Amino acid sequence: MVLDRETKLKKLKEHQTKVNMIFQDQDCGQMLDKCLSMSPDEIIAEVTESGLKGRGGAGFPTGLKWKFAAEQKSDVKYVICNADEGEPGTFKDRQILEEQAAKVFAGMAICSRAVNASEGIIYLRGEYNYLRPRLQEELDAFNKKLKEKGFKFSIIIKSGSGAYVCGEETALIESLEGYRGEPRNKPPYPVSHGYMNKPTVVNNVETLVYCAMIIRMGNKEFLQLGTKDSRGAKVFSVSGDADVEGIYELELGMTIREFVDLFGDGDTKAVQVGGSSGHCVPRRDFEKTIIGFEGVPTGGSMMLFNSSRSMYHVLHNYLEFFCEESCGQCTPCRVGSQQLLRGIEAIKKGEKPPEYLNELKKLAETMKVAAKCGLGQSVPNPFLSIVNNFYEEIIF
Amino acid sequence: MSSTAELVQTIVGKHGTRREHLLPILQDLAKEQRYVTEDAMIEVARALDLSAAEVYGTASFYTFLEPVPTGEHVIRICKTITCYMKGKDEVIKAIEDHLRVKLGGTTTDGKFSFFAANCIGWCHEGPAMLIDDKVYTKLTPKKAIDAINEY
Amino acid sequence: MVKLTINKIPVSVEPGTSILEAARKVGITVPSLCYHKDLCIAGNCRVCLVEVKGERTLTASCAVPVYEGMEVFTNTLKVRNARKNVIELLLSEHRCDCLKCEKNGKCELQDLAQEYRVEEKSFIDLSIGKRIDRSSPAIEKDDSKCIRCQRCVRTCAELQDVSALTVARKGEHMFISTFMHKPLADVVCTNCGQCVNRCPTGALVERNYMEEVWEAIDDPKKHVVVQTAPAVRIALGEDLGYDPGERVTGKMVTALKRMGFDKVFDTDFTADLTIMEEGTELLTRLKQALVDKEKVALPMFTSCSPGWIKYIEHEFSNNLDNLSTCKSPQQMFGPLAKTYYAEKAGIDPKDIVCVSVMPCTAKKYEARRPEMKASGFRDVDIVLTTRELAKMIKQGGNDFRHMEEGEFDSLLGKSTGAAVIFGATGGVMEAALRTAYEIVTGHEVPFPNLNIMPVRGMEGVREASIKIEGCVDAWKFLEGVELKVAVAHGLANARKVMKQVAEGTSPYHFVEVMACPGGCLGGGGQPIPTDMETRKKRAMAIYEEDEHMEFRKSHENPEVKLIYDDFLEKPLGHKSHELLHTHYTKRMTK
Numbered sequence A: 001m002v003l004d005r006e007t008k009l010k011k012l013k014e015h016q017t018k019v020n021m022i023f024q025d026q027d028c029g030q031m032l033d034k035c036l037s038m039s040p041d042e043i044i045a046e047v048t049e050s051g052l053k054g055r056g057g058a059g060f061p062t063g064l065k066w067k068f069a070a071e072q073k074s075d076v077k078y079v080i081c082n083a084d085e086g087e088p089g090t091f092k093d094r095q096i097l098e099e100q101a102a103k104v105f106a107g108m109a110i111c112s113r114a115v116n117a118s119e120g121i122i123y124l125r126g127e128y129n130y131l132r133p134r135l136q137e138e139l140d141a142f143n144k145k146l147k148e149k150g151f152k153f154s155i156i157i158k159s160g161s162g163a164y165v166c167g168e169e170t171a172l173i174e175s176l177e178g179y180r181g182e183p184r185n186k187p188p189y190p191v192s193h194g195y196m197n198k199p200t201v202v203n204n205v206e207t208l209v210y211c212a213m214i215i216r217m218g219n220k221e222f223l224q225l226g227t228k229d230s231r232g233a234k235v236f237s238v239s240g241d242a243d244v245e246g247i248y249e250l251e252l253g254m255t256i257r258e259f260v261d262l263f264g265d266g267d268t269k270a271v272q273v274g275g276s277s278g279h280c281v282p283r284r285d286f287e288k289t290i291i292g293f294e295g296v297p298t299g300g301s302m303m304l305f306n307s308s309r310s311m312y313h314v315l316h317n318y319l320e321f322f323c324e325e326s327c328g329q330c331t332p333c334r335v336g337s338q339q340l341l342r343g344i345e346a347i348k349k350g351e352k353p354p355e356y357l358n359e360l361k362k363l364a365e366t367m368k369v370a371a372k373c374g375l376g377q378s379v380p381n382p383f384l385s386i387v388n389n390f391y392e393e394i395i396f
Numbered sequence B: 001m002s003s004t005a006e007l008v009q010t011i012v013g014k015h016g017t018r019r020e021h022l023l024p025i026l027q028d029l030a031k032e033q034r035y036v037t038e039d040a041m042i043e044v045a046r047a048l049d050l051s052a053a054e055v056y057g058t059a060s061f062y063t064f065l066e067p068v069p070t071g072e073h074v075i076r077i078c079k080t081i082t083c084y085m086k087g088k089d090e091v092i093k094a095i096e097d098h099l100r101v102k103l104g105g106t107t108t109d110g111k112f113s114f115f116a117a118n119c120i121g122w123c124h125e126g127p128a129m130l131i132d133d134k135v136y137t138k139l140t141p142k143k144a145i146d147a148i149n150e151y
Numbered sequence C: 001m002v003k004l005t006i007n008k009i010p011v012s013v014e015p016g017t018s019i020l021e022a023a024r025k026v027g028i029t030v031p032s033l034c035y036h037k038d039l040c041i042a043g044n045c046r047v048c049l050v051e052v053k054g055e056r057t058l059t060a061s062c063a064v065p066v067y068e069g070m071e072v073f074t075n076t077l078k079v080r081n082a083r084k085n086v087i088e089l090l091l092s093e094h095r096c097d098c099l100k101c102e103k104n105g106k107c108e109l110q111d112l113a114q115e116y117r118v119e120e121k122s123f124i125d126l127s128i129g130k131r132i133d134r135s136s137p138a139i140e141k142d143d144s145k146c147i148r149c150q151r152c153v154r155t156c157a158e159l160q161d162v163s164a165l166t167v168a169r170k171g172e173h174m175f176i177s178t179f180m181h182k183p184l185a186d187v188v189c190t191n192c193g194q195c196v197n198r199c200p201t202g203a204l205v206e207r208n209y210m211e212e213v214w215e216a217i218d219d220p221k222k223h224v225v226v227q228t229a230p231a232v233r234i235a236l237g238e239d240l241g242y243d244p245g246e247r248v249t250g251k252m253v254t255a256l257k258r259m260g261f262d263k264v265f266d267t268d269f270t271a272d273l274t275i276m277e278e279g280t281e282l283l284t285r286l287k288q289a290l291v292d293k294e295k296v297a298l299p300m301f302t303s304c305s306p307g308w309i310k311y312i313e314h315e316f317s318n319n320l321d322n323l324s325t326c327k328s329p330q331q332m333f334g335p336l337a338k339t340y341y342a343e344k345a346g347i348d349p350k351d352i353v354c355v356s357v358m359p360c361t362a363k364k365y366e367a368r369r370p371e372m373k374a375s376g377f378r379d380v381d382i383v384l385t386t387r388e389l390a391k392m393i394k395q396g397g398n399d400f401r402h403m404e405e406g407e408f409d410s411l412l413g414k415s416t417g418a419a420v421i422f423g424a425t426g427g428v429m430e431a432a433l434r435t436a437y438e439i440v441t442g443h444e445v446p447f448p449n450l451n452i453m454p455v456r457g458m459e460g461v462r463e464a465s466i467k468i469e470g471c472v473d474a475w476k477f478l479e480g481v482e483l484k485v486a487v488a489h490g491l492a493n494a495r496k497v498m499k500q501v502a503e504g505t506s507p508y509h510f511v512e513v514m515a516c517p518g519g520c521l522g523g524g525g526q527p528i529p530t531d532m533e534t535r536k537k538r539a540m541a542i543y544e545e546d547e548h549m550e551f552r553k554s555h556e557n558p559e560v561k562l563i564y565d566d567f568l569e570k571p572l573g574h575k576s577h578e579l580l581h582t583h584y585t586k587r588m589t590k
C-alpha cells in the first residue's frame, strides 16, 4: 500500500493529535510549582512508574537512575543534560532545544529536586554552537525563575568541540573535566562517581522533557502509549530516501512496516534504525520488527534507503565514521573498526577472498563483547546486520 | 609580553586556571586565533600548570580544536550517508572548483579552510554545511557558492 | 573480605581488589598489557578479558573490582577467542621484526602472541607509515611498535609528573606523542627511561650502544676501561637468570674482564669522591649562611641524577643555584680516567675509551652534554644500561652462573659501603651524613651500626633532622644546629619538594633527589620488570652489601685518600673545580 505524500502528512497529523508531549507549549512556572509540591520520593516514584527509559540510546530506566543518585550521600551532586547529539541521522535534540528549551531546563530542575543536586550542566555539541546565544538568554531567565521559586539549583552551558564519543556519558564527563573524551572504566557509574567524582545524573535532552511532562501531567498519558517494554512515545529523526523527512513524535512499538508506510518513498529496501551504531533492517523483516526496546531500539535516527542505494556504500560510510570517531583507547574498537573497513574494501577489490568476511564477522562478535564502551560494542550492529542481509552487495 | 601571551592571559582570566577550564579556554583561543597555535598552547600550559604535551593531547582529541593552521573561515561539509544521498559530492566539487582548493585544504589567500565533517544534525535538509558556526542547508552547488560569497 | 569464585575455586579477598589481582592470589594468571603494578588502571588493551556470570559482555579483569558471590571464568573458549582476536588486532598495527628488536625475548606482546599461537598478520597490515624518533641519545621511540597501552604516558605523568608524553588525536589516528609531535630531544623529557622500563613492547627502548663497545674492545690501539654503577651489580642478575635481590658483583667483574675490557673500575670509587666534594660543599654553604651571613642557596640539592638535573633545568630553572655543583659519579670518573689514571698508567688519554655501565638511560644523555669534556676529551665515551650489559655478557658466550668472583682493578676501583648505598633512594644522604657528621664532630653519626634508618625506605618524600653536637673547633658554629634533610625519589615527589623551594618555604638544608622511583636501583636502564616488589628486594641487597664492606664511610676509602694526596689535593680544590664540578643550563620551561 503506497500512500501519496499528502495522505502521509495527513496520517502523521493524526498521530500528532494522539501524541504531543515534547513540542507542546507549557508554562514552566507551573511545572516548577508542581515539582515543588511533590517530595523527591514522589517525583522518583512518578517517573519510575511511567516506565520511561532513557532516550539517548542506552535505554536505562530513568526513575531507577534518579533513585540511585538520590541514595548517594554527597555534599554536591550534578545533573547533566546530554545534548551532544552526534549519532548520524539524529537531529531531534537540536529541534527540542530550539523550540522547547525551557522544558529541558525544567526537566533538569525536577531531577535536581529528586536527587538533591545543586548544579546543572548542559553539554552542547560544538556543531550546535549557533544555538548557544539564544539558549543562554532563555537559560538566564530560567535560572532567575529557579531562584525566585527557591530552588538551590542553577544551570550552565558547556560546549563540546567535535567528538562524537563525548556523547557517551563518562566520556562527556571527562570532557567536562577538561580531558580527552575517553570513556571511563565502569563500574563505578556516574550516579555514584560522576562529574568531579560526585554523584551525577546524565540524561538525554528528550528524556528530560518527558520527565518534565510526566511530572506536569502525571504519568497516565505516558503510560497509555507504547508497549510493556517500551512505554510512551519518542521523537524520531527521519531522513534518507523518504517522502516525508524531519522530526516526528510517535508512539513506540510500531513495526518498521508501519513506519515505512508513513515515511518511505514506496521503494524502501532497508531502514537503518538508531543511526550508525544501530541495526539495519531489510525489507523482508519490516513486518516482524518492532521499533522499541523489545525489537530495534533507537535514539531517534531512522534512515531510509531505497533500492537505488548500495549497502556497501552505506556500511563503508558508517565504518569510516567509527574509525574517525572512536576515542582510540581500546584495541577492539580502534583497530577492529579499521580492520572491518579495510576488510570490506579488500574484499570488494578482490585482494581478499569472500571467505575473509567470516573472519571479519568473528572479529565483530569479539568487538561486541570486548570493547570498553558502547561505541566499540555497537560498531558490529551495522556491520553484521548489513553484511548478513546484503551479502551479495558486499562481496560483488 | 607577546600578544599571544596577553590573549591567553585575558582568556584564562575569564575562565579560571583549573583543569576543567581547559576546554573553554581552548575554544575561545580557537575563536580568536582561528586555530590553537603552538605558542598559545605553551602559554595555556603555563597558566594551568600543565605540561604542553597535555594541552596538545587534549586539544588534538577534538576535531574543532586540532592545532593545525586553518583559514579565516572554516567550511565543514557533512559527509554522512544521508547528505551524500542528497548530492553532497556535487556540492563539494563545486566548492573545490570555486575556491580552488581540495577538501581538507586551505585557500592560498588563507581565507577559507574546507573540511569534511561527520553528521552536523541536518540530515533531513541535506546536504548541509557549517561555515564557522553558521548552518547552511539544502545545498545546491549554487547555494553553496552564494553562501561562501557572503564571507 | 569479599568471597567469590574464580574458575570455580573459592577466593576471598579485600574489598576493592580487582578480578585480575584476586586471580593472581590463587595462582591463576590472566594475561595483561596495559596493567602495571606501579600505575593507575587504564583498562584499554582488553587482553585481560574474563567472563563474569550474568554479564552481557566480557569484563576487563584489571579494571573491575570483585563483589560478593561473583563467578568468574578466566579461560573459557569465548574468553580465549576474544583475547586471541585482540592480540591479532594489536599485531596488525604492529611492525613485527622480532629478530632485530631490542625487546626480543623480553617482550610482553611477543610472549602473548606465542602463548595464543597467533599468526603475525591475520588481519590487514596497518603498521606502515609510522615514525621512529632517534633524536635523543638516550631513548628511541618507534611508533610502529606501539600498542597504545599508555603505560608510558601514565608513567611520565604519575611517577614523574613531567608528562612529556601524551595521547594525541583520536580514533585511527590516535598515537603517543610529545608536544606537537616534536622530537624527544626537543621537549621536556628528562631521559629518565621510566617509560622505557614500563613499555611492554619495543616501542620505547634505550638507544643501544653495544656494537660501539665491541668495536672499541676489538681495536688494538684503544685502551678500554669500564666503570660500573652501584645499582648495576644488585640487578644485573635478574637478566641472567637470578632472582631479584641477588648480588652478582664479583661475577660481573670477571665477566667484564673476560669480555676484553682492559681495566674494570668501579663508579663506587667516584661515589665516595662525590661525598667528599659534596659534603664539603654543603658545609661550606652552611658556613657562608650561618657565619659569613652571605646569601647562599639553601637547601642544597644533590646532583648525581641526570634525569633530575634536566628536570630542574626545565621546570625550576630559577633554582639552579640550589643544585650542588658536583658532577655525578659517572662524570667524575670520566675525566679522572683520562687524566689521573692516564698519567699513572702512562697511557695517552686520546687512546682511552671510557665506557660506563649504568642503571640509567639519562646517563647516556649526560655523557653527551657539551660541557662534559673536562679532560680535554669526551670524558665518558659510551654508556650502557644494565640491560645492555646483560645482553653483552650473553653475546660473549660466558657461563655467568659458574664464573669465579673477580676484583675491581686498583686506582679507581676501591669502594666503601657509603658508595654502595648510592644505589638506593636515601643512600647519598646517608653516605653524606656519615662523612659530614664525622668531619664536623670527630665522631660517628649517632645511629646504631651507622645505619641512618629515617632516610631509608620507599616513602616518596622522607625527612629527618639530626642535632649536631660536640663540634670540633673549626665547625663550632654548627654546635647545636638541627640539620634538616629530606629525600625524594621519582620526579613527582621531587616536584613537591621543589615547589616549597620555589615558594621560599622549604625548611631543609640538604635534599637528595633521585629521578627514579627507588633511586638508581629502580633506574630506567634496569632489568624489566621493575616494580615495588623488585625495588624493595634490590634495596635489601644494597644494604646487605653495605654491611659486608670493609670500609663504610667515604672518607675512609684508601684510594680516595690517595687521589687527594697525589692529585686533587683537597676537596673543592683547584683541580676538583676543573674536573669534578660543573654548571647548569636554563632550558625551555614547557
Ligand SMILES: Cc1cc2nc3c(=O)[nH]c(=O)nc-3n(C[C@H](O)[C@H](O)[C@H](O)COP(=O)(O)O)c2cc1C
Residues within 6 Å of the ligand: A053, A054, A055, A056, A057, A058, A059, A060, A062, A082, A083, A084, A085, A086, A087, A164, A165, A166, A167, A168, A169, A170, A202, A203, A204, A205, A207, A208, A373, A374, A375
Ligand atoms: C558512543 C556513544 C555516543 C552517545 N551519544 C549520546 C548522545 O549524543 N546523546 C545522548 O543523550 N546519549 C548518548 N549516548 C548515551 C549516553 O551514554 C547515556 O546513556 C545517555 O546520555 C543517558 O541518558 P538517557 O538515559 O536519558 O538516555 C551515547 C552513548 C555512546 C556509547
Ligand code: SF4
Residues within 6 Å of the ligand: A165, A182, A183, A325, A326, A327, A328, A329, A330, A331, A333, A334, A371, A372, A373, A374, A375, A376, A377
Ligand atoms: S570502545 Fe571505542 S570509543 Fe569506547 S573506549 Fe574503546 S576505543 Fe574508545
Ligand code: SF4
Residues within 6 Å of the ligand: C094, C095, C096, C097, C098, C099, C101, C102, C103, C104, C105, C107, C108, C109, C110, C145, C201, C202, C203
Ligand atoms: S616489540 Fe615484541 S613483538 Fe614487536 S618486534 Fe619487538 S619483540 Fe617482536
Ligand code: SF4
Residues within 6 Å of the ligand: C139, C155, C156, C160, C162, C163, C164, C165, C188, C189, C190, C191, C192, C193, C194, C195, C196
Ligand atoms: S624518559 Fe622519563 S621524562 Fe622522558 S618521556 Fe620517559 S618517563 Fe617521561
Ligand code: SF4
Residues within 6 Å of the ligand: C145, C146, C147, C148, C149, C150, C151, C152, C153, C176, C195, C198, C199, C200, C201, C203, C204
Ligand atoms: S610506547 Fe610502549 S608503553 Fe607507550 S603506549 Fe606504546 S607500547 Fe605502551
Ligand code: FES
Residues within 6 Å of the ligand: C031, C032, C033, C034, C035, C042, C043, C044, C045, C046, C047, C048, C049, C060, C061, C062, C063
Ligand atoms: S590489562 Fe586489563 S585492559 Fe589491559
